[in-house]
Amino acid sequence: MHYRDFGKTGMKTGVEPNPRLSTVVRAAELAKKEECDVVIGMGGGSVMDASKVIAASVLYEGDPKDMLVRAGKAPRFPERALPIITVPTLAATGSEMNCGAVITIDDEEEKLKTFVMTEVLYPKVAVVDPELTITVPKAHTAYGVCDIITHVTEGYFNGIDVTPIQDRFAEGVILTVLEWGPKAVSNGSDLEARTQIQWASIVALNGWVQAGVNAPYPVHQIEHTLSALYDIPHGAGLAVVNPAWMRFAARFRPERFAQFAQRIFGISAMGKDDLSLAMEGIDRFEEFLRSIGCPTRLSELGIGKVTDEMLSYWADKTLEVLCDEEGKLPGRPPLRKEDIVEILRMAM
Ligand SMILES: NC(=O)c1ccc[n+]([C@@H]2O[C@H](COP(=O)([O-])OP(=O)(O)OC[C@H]3O[C@@H](n4cnc5c(N)ncnc54)[C@H](O)[C@@H]3O)[C@@H](O)[C@H]2O)c1
Numbered sequence: 001m002h003y004r005d006f007g008k009t010g011m012k013t014g015v016e017p018n019p020r021l022s023t024v025v026r027a028a029e030l031a032k033k034e035e036c037d038v039v040i041g042m043g044g045g046s047v048m049d050a051s052k053v054i055a056a057s058v059l060y061e062g063d064p065k066d067m068l069v070r071a072g073k074a075p076r077f078p079e080r081a082l083p084i085i086t087v088p089t090l091a092a093t094g095s096e097m098n099c100g101a102v103i104t105i106d107d108e109e110e111k112l113k114t115f116v117m118t119e120v121l122y123p124k125v126a127v128v129d130p131e132l133t134i135t136v137p138k139a140h141t142a143y144g145v146c147d148i149i150t151h152v153t154e155g156y157f158n159g160i161d162v163t164p165i166q167d168r169f170a171e172g173v174i175l176t177v178l179e180w181g182p183k184a185v186s187n188g189s190d191l192e193a194r195t196q197i198q199w200a201s202i203v204a205l206n207g208w209v210q211a212g213v214n215a216p217y218p219v220h221q222i223e224h225t226l227s228a229l230y231d232i233p234h235g236a237g238l239a240v241v242n243p244a245w246m247r248f249a250a251r252f253r254p255e256r257f258a259q260f261a262q263r264i265f266g267i268s269a270m271g272k273d274d275l276s277l278a279m280e281g282i283d284r285f286e287e288f289l290r291s292i293g294c295p296t297r298l299s300e301l302g303i304g305k306v307t308d309e310m311l312s313y314w315a316d317k318t319l320e321v322l323c324d325e326e327g328k329l330p331g332r333p334p335l336r337k338e339d340i341v342e343i344l345r346m347a348m
Pocket of ligand 1: 016017018019043044045046047049089090091092093094095098100101102132133134135136137140144147205233234235
């Protein structure tokens with residue numbers, strides 16, 4: 001068994017948030033040189049995702065960039081990876097128990113935050129101990145809460161029509177996080193609260209809630225552009241994009257959003273049409289995000305004045321990662337460039 005601590009190599013150490021492909025490639029070269037036979041990702045989603053792609057890159061023939069999804073280029077997913085062990089220290093991504101990894105391409109030609117999702121990236125073992133999350137600062141705890149909720153709202157709103165059991169699983173995750181998330185934010189040492197949101201983060205994205213729902217994740221794709229370009233914490237970006245996307249999408253599927261309003265926030269339907277009920281539910285969701293300290297407007301992300309040119313560029317970058325044959329971002333509804341711009345404008 002070879003063991004190499006990145007910190008003792010004289011190389012720049014660690015995995016940065018919104019992990020870069022260049023970091024992954026450097027680590028994979030080191031792992032090859034040292035003949036490592038297992039990769040342990042101990043940290044937040046950034047570290048775990050990087051570890052998965054390092055484990056795959058070691059055995060990959062060709063440029064690891066080719067395993068990442070980019071519009072118009074069929075990815076060559078890895079078929080092998082070193083065994084991966086995950087040890088999460090932050091409740092958010094569920095990366096510890098799923099086969100996805102989100103990586104930012106940072107070479108001269110491209111700057112894109114994209115992903116790979118394939119079976120060989122499932123960790124062999126996940127060691128989950130909520131005590132490791134006690135030190136997560138308030139803000140990142142809140143961003144994690146938003147990430148967990150968004151993992152299930154994407155499926156809830158973008159999935160196929162009739163999924164009553166999956167709906168209830170998703171609602172169970174959201175209600176649990178609405179109850180325990182604020183406790184973890186207000187008292188980071190509350191181990192019970194840390195435990196509940198840790199488990200919620202795993203259930204939210206280990207494939208269980210998603211089974212059969214067949215949903216794309218448009219809110220994530222739009223947010224990835226923001227975190228790629230401005231290094232924003234992923235959950236903070238989601239808190240800005242998700243309510244805006246919901247307000248846009250509710251017009252196309254109001255009954256679904258009305259169900260969310262009633263079942264999650266207990267809002268009465270008396271005398272209201274589906275769309276006004278839907279909007280009330282989205283307002284309550286946004287209020288919740290604000291109450292735990294998440295930003296909900298682009299102006300709160302520290303990226304300065306947002307111009308029309310920036311909105312247009314962000315929409316283009318989002319579609320560079322993923323689009324269907326009509327050039328739209330998959331989701332319900334599929335989003336044209338103008339729709340993405342409108343959603344981002346609604347988040348201003
Ligand atoms: N693979 C997936 O399924 C999946 C799903 C959603 C998001 N993601 C990706 O994961 C990344 C975000 O991961 P994240 O939200 O877990 O945050 P993160 O890993 O980027 O960490 C955020 C910050 O918290 C710090 N941190 C982590 N654990 C800590 C602890 N115990 N105490 C104190 N500080 C701690 C980190 O050092 C970092 O500064 C993004 O790149 C996102 O796109 C992946």
